[in-house]
Amino acid sequence: DDDSTAEALGNGIIRVPKGTKKVPARSCKHLAQHLPNAPDGDYWIDPNGGVVDDAIKVHCKVRKWQTCIKPKQPIIAQQVWQRSESYPGSHTWLSSVSAAQLDEFTYSIPAAQLGSLKAMSEQGSQRITLTCSGQAVIGRARRSPALVPTGAANFLGDDDTLLTMSHPRRGYSVERDDCQYEKPHSEADSLVRIGGPAARFPIRDVGIVTDGRPGHTAGVRLHEVCFV
Numbered sequence: 001d002d003d004s005t006a007e008a009l010g011n012g013i014i015r016v017p018k019g020t021k022k023v024p025a026r027s028c029k030h031l032a033q034h035l036p037n038a039p040d041g042d043y044w045i046d047p048n049g050g051v052v053d054d055a056i057k058v059h060c061k062v063r064k065w066q067t068c069i070k071p072k073q074p075i076i077a078q079q080v081w082q083r084s085e086s087y088p089g090s091h092t093w094l095s096s097v098s099a100a101q102l103d104e105f106t107y108s109i110p111a112a113q114l115g116s117l118k119a120m121s122e123q124g125s126q127r128i129t130l131t132c133s134g135q136a137v138i139g140r141a142r143r144s145p146a147l148v149p150t151g152a153a154n155f156l157g158d159d160d161t162l163l164t165m166s167h168p169r170r171g172y173s174v175e176r177d178d179c180q181y182e183k184p185h186s187e188a189d190s191l192v193r194i195g196g197p198a199a200r201f202p203i204r205d206v207g208i209v210t211d212g213r214p215g216h217t218a219g220v221r222l223h224e225v226c227f228v
Contacts, residue, residue, distance in 0.1 A: 019043030021055055027120060028060035028067040029228060038062050047116035056113055059224065067117060069202065071222040072106045078131055078187075078219035082212035091154050091207035094220065104204040105222055114202075118158075121227035124201030128155070129221035130208070131189045132179035137208050137218055138165070138190050141180040151209040153192070157200035170196070184215055201225050 016034050017025035024044040025031035031043055040062050046055040059068040081092045095103055109117070118124075130137040130153060138152050152165040155172065163170050172195075178188040194203060202225035208218055 019045070019060070021057075022052065024052055024055040027117060027227070028058065028062065029065040029121075031060055032062045032065045036062070045117075047113050047120065049116070054110065054113065056109055058109075061226065064228065066226040066228045067121070068224040068226040069107050069109050069114075070224050071202075072108055073102075074222045076102065076220040076222075078133060078217040080212055080214065080217055081135075081208060081210045089151065089209060091151065092210050092212075093156070093205050093207040095205050105202065107202050107225065117227055118198045118201070121198040123195065124198040124225060124227050125193065125195040126201055126203055126225040127175070127191060127193050127223040128203060128206065129189050129191050129223070130179065130206070131187060131219040131221060132182075133187050133215070133217045134182055134184035134213075135179065135208075135210060135216040135218045136182050137179045138174055138177045138192070139180050140182065153190075154207045155192075155194060155203050156205040156207075157196075158202055158204055159199045161200050163194060163196075163200070163203075165192075179218075189221070198227050201227065 017023060017031050019025050019031050021044045024046040026047055027045055028043065031038065040060060042057050043060045044055045044057055045067065046052050061068060076094065081097050155163040157163060161170055163172055165171055172192045174190065174192055176191040179190040181188065206220060210216065
């Protein structure tokens with residue numbers, strides 16, 4: 001049967017994927033094409049084919065054909081984003097903030113499987129929440145002194161694409177921006193959605209313009225990244 005054959009020879013010979021560890025699909029799209037009435041949920045996939053020992057568990061949005069991967073560290077605590085070489089008006093990248101102890105955002109998928117999943121996908125999307133206290137991350141609700149520069153956050157894609165709010169093809173949309181009010185000693189957040197070619201995903205870093213003042217902090221909540 002498919003279970004024993006796939007385990008021995010790999011998922012290339014699977015006739016009907018089940019989304020199980022022994023009979024995984026190549027992607028959630030592959031699963032949906034064979035089991036269109038399956039409920040949304042966690043399933044096993046093996047994008048790089050071959051033996052199924054390296055199959056991974058993902059979240060499938062079956063009706064949307066989306067394969068979604070969770071970040072390993074979804075919450076990066078609020079902190080002052082400051083680095084010694086920063087200058088007014090420049091973006092400070094989270095990976096350069098020593099207190100963050102973070103080289104890049106990581107996700108629950110091995111590099112080989114991610115590469116294969118991206119190769120068979122056309123589009124990707126991801127939401128990212130920027131948390132804040134007294135720190136604007138997208139825009140400001142009122143005019144601020146020249147000594148307190150501001151600018152919309154930038155994001156870095158998996159293929160090193162720089163994503164900015166104003167770019168017509170390499171941009172993002174703002175779904176909520178409560179950080180614009182810069183309320184001190186009060187937590188708020190701003191939510192953005194990034195979409196585009198699958199090669200750009202997942203998002204690996206974020207940069208904001210910050211004055212580095214004590215009490216002006218920002219953090220990150222990473223949402224799942226989805227491919228279709």
